[in-house]
Amino acid sequence: MKRFDRQSFLGSDSDEVLDGATVGLVGLGGGGSHHGQQLTYVGVGGFVLVDPDRIDLTNTNRLIGGTQADVDADLAKIEIAARLIRGINPGSRVKELKSDWRLVLDDLKACDVILGAVDSFRDRDQLERFARRFMIPYIDVGMDVLELPDSQFLISGQVILSMPGGPCLRCCNFITDERLEREAEQYGAAGGRPQVLWPNGVLASTAVGIVVELLTPWHRAHLRLIYMEYDGNRRTVSPSHWMTALEHRECPHYQPAEMGDPDFDVRRLVGPVLPATRAATFKVGA
Amino acid sequence: MRVRFKITTGLLVSIRADLGRSHPFAYERVGFVLAAAARSASGVLVLAQEHHPVADEDYLPDPSVGAMIGPEAIRRAMEWALMKKVCVFHVHSHGGRGIPRFSEVDVRESAKFVPDFLKVAPQMIHGSIVLSEDAAVGRFWVFGNRGPADVNEFVEIGDSMRKWGPS
Numbered sequence: 001m002k003r004f005d006r007q008s009f010l011g012s013d014s015d016e017v018l019d020g021a022t023v024g025l026v027g028l029g030g031g032g033s034h035h036g037q038q039l040t041y042v043g044v045g046g047f048v049l050v051d052p053d054r055i056d057l058t059n060t061n062r063l064i065g066g067t068q069a070d071v072d073a074d075l076a077k078i079e080i081a082a083r084l085i086r087g088i089n090p091g092s093r094v095k096e097l098k099s100d101w102r103l104v105l106d107d108l109k110a111c112d113v114i115l116g117a118v119d120s121f122r123d124r125d126q127l128e129r130f131a132r133r134f135m136i137p138y139i140d141v142g143m144d145v146l147e148l149p150d151s152q153f154l155i156s157g158q159v160i161l162s163m164p165g166g167p168c169l170r171c172c173n174f175i176t177d178e179r180l181e182r183e184a185e186q187y188g189a190a191g192g193r194p195q196v197l198w199p200n201g202v203l204a205s206t207a208v209g210i211v212v213e214l215l216t217p218w219h220r221a222h223l224r225l226i227y228m229e230y231d232g233n234r235r236t237v238s239p240s241h242w243m244t245a246l247e248h249r250e251c252p253h254y255q256p257a258e259m260g261d262p263d264f265d266v267r268r269l270v271g272p273v274l275p276a277t278r279a280a281t282f283k284v285g286a
Numbered sequence: 287m288r289v290r291f292k293i294t295t296g297l298l299v300s301i302r303a304d305l306g307r308s309h310p311f312a313y314e315r316v317g318f319v320l321a322a323a324a325r326s327a328s329g330v331l332v333l334a335q336e337h338h339p340v341a342d343e344d345y346l347p348d349p350s351v352g353a354m355i356g357p358e359a360i361r362r363a364m365e366w367a368l369m370k371k372v373c374v375f376h377v378h379s380h381g382g383r384g385i386p387r388f389s390e391v392d393v394r395e396s397a398k399f400v401p402d403f404l405k406v407a408p409q410m411i412h413g414s415i416v417l418s419e420d421a422a423v424g425r426f427w428v429f430g431n432r433g434p435a436d437v438n439e440f441v442e443i444g445d446s447m448r449k450w451g452p453s
Contacts, residue, residue: 163443223446
């Protein structure tokens with residue numbers, strides 16, 4: 001018996017593909033902590049963990065792997081996530097970066113996929129822009145609790161896959177200038193927003209499924225844009241109408257000409273260049 | 287220095303379709319892929335942006351090779367490297383499946399003109415790619431005519447993500 005026998009339908013080489021993948025997890029709070037755990041169980045072998053925060057008492061209602069002892073020890077969220085990942089797979093490759101993600105861009109550029117579990121629309125917008133520049137599939141995961149009349153509440157959330165070349169978060173109206181402006185006006189006044197465990201789990205599992213579909217598809221998937229909407233009051237996860245509406249649309253917001261480092265100069269980087277494999281004699285393409 | 291070449295399935299499909307067109311006298315078609323570049327923790331990323339087929343009139347008759355392109359095609363590619371500040375990769379296809387290999391003609395001919403791109407855009411890396419129907423292989427040069435070296439990894443991003451390296 002092997003560890004991944006029960007998921008062999010993912011493909012004969014799926015163990016190697018997943019183990020060889022590196023996923024960037026930006027935000028390792030309530031939502032992001034599920035991502036590291038589930039992706040490790042599935043077999044993803046490499047992680048770049050990015051979060052500047054430490055665990056506090058209010059995180060212990062939902063942060064997977066977090067304990068009271070971690071609060072007492074004032075541990076960083078990335079340390080808890082790394083411990084969880086290494087506990088499941090001691091051979092995993094984990095880079096722990098207790099930092100704002102904007103300060104560790106070179107590490108994130110090397111990722112195959114980035115999962116963002118960040119709080120603000122500004123972060124989402126900038127993270128997607130970054131991922132587009134370096135041709136990295138970006139999955140945005142988030143939840144919110146909205147107050148309704150009569151002291152009722154609505155739990156909602158989303159998982160959006162933004163693929164290089166496909167429609168983006170702006171195309172599906174999730175990021176808008178108005179939303180960004182409104183958020184900027186309220187900056188610093190928000191306080192702790194409501195967050196609970198179970199929507200994070202539902203959304204994280206949905207996102208993890210998308211990562212696996214991307215890396216080792218078990219069916220003919222069409223992953224140009226995935227936008228799943230979570231309604232916690234109806235207990236449903238449904239495809240957004242934007243998936244159909246944007247199926248054949250080009251993204252006007254991100255252009256290929258914007259890719260890469262604008263100041264790239266290989267002369268500042270180059271180390272030894274290994275010689276190319278000697279060409280064997282074979283049919284001449286000519 | 288590790289080089290990872292990333293390209294969307296959409297761009298790859300359009301390149302393969304273009305290279306599959308017949309030419310009035312050449313046995314095969316060639317083109318140029320323009321790409322951005324970036325530094326990363328694991329080396330250099332080459333990010334394919336667009337494909338430019340070599341124009342019909344820029345092929346030269348030479349029955350000893352699959353395709354011989356003239357100086358105007360090379361000049362135009364050098365102009366892109368200079369003006370757009372991009373990596374330029376010569377591209378053609380060997381068809382078939384699996385990871386292809388460079389032929390002796392490919393090796394000899396690309397070494398004649400690819401390093402010239404470094405004269406106009408020494409800050410970038412330039413090279414040559416051979417496609418099959420489901421994979422690719424590449425080599426590159428950097429300033430000081432250092433190279434060629436193998437592209438270490440290709441990443442195709444579309445409905446799924448595929449990665450492969452030299453066989």
